[in-house]
Amino acid sequence: MTDLTGKTVAMLATDGFEQSELTEPKHRLEALGAKVDVVALDGQDSIRGWDKKDWGESVKVDRQLGKANAGDYDALVLPGGVINPDxxxxxxxxxxxxxxxxADDKPVAAICHGPWMLAETGLAKGRRLTSWSSLKTDLTNAGGRWEDSEVVVDGKLITSRNPDDIPAFSKAIADALAS
Incomplete structure (x- = not known):
């Protein structure tokens, strides 16, 4: 079993994140000993998830983006949901x-619609990745090499397609943190 004691992970999200894509990887990483902070936009003390077809539960924000520093974390997770990453x-x-x-060569993991941020930041260019199938064209246009796999690891970039892939997605994040 992987021990992530002493590792810290930021999960960047806002209202409309896919409920399971934030809560399940968070719980899995915490169970392995990692400290996981939910980071949200300034002014947000909690954010509300989207649970399949309707609004889900709220999640407490641990740190607002204006006070968050990538240097304080070992990895970043970007949950999906259509509203959140857009x-x-x-x-x-x-x-x-x-x-x-x-820039700090730290793992960046994105699931479902989360890889939209990889297109926006230029991180998709020249990389193998996956996502929710409707993002294939966006990621290809951003220079990525899209594939239909439950998890794709390209260096420190980790991507998955949907909530069914959360076990493989979480394991890949844990493996990246442990190496």
């Missing part, structure tokens, strides 16, 4: 936060 990719501070992880 909003975040229009926020300059969120884009800069993601770019800082890549």
């Amino acid at each position: 909003h975040l990719r229009r926020e300059a501070a969120a884009v800069a936060f993601v770019k800082a992880f890549a």
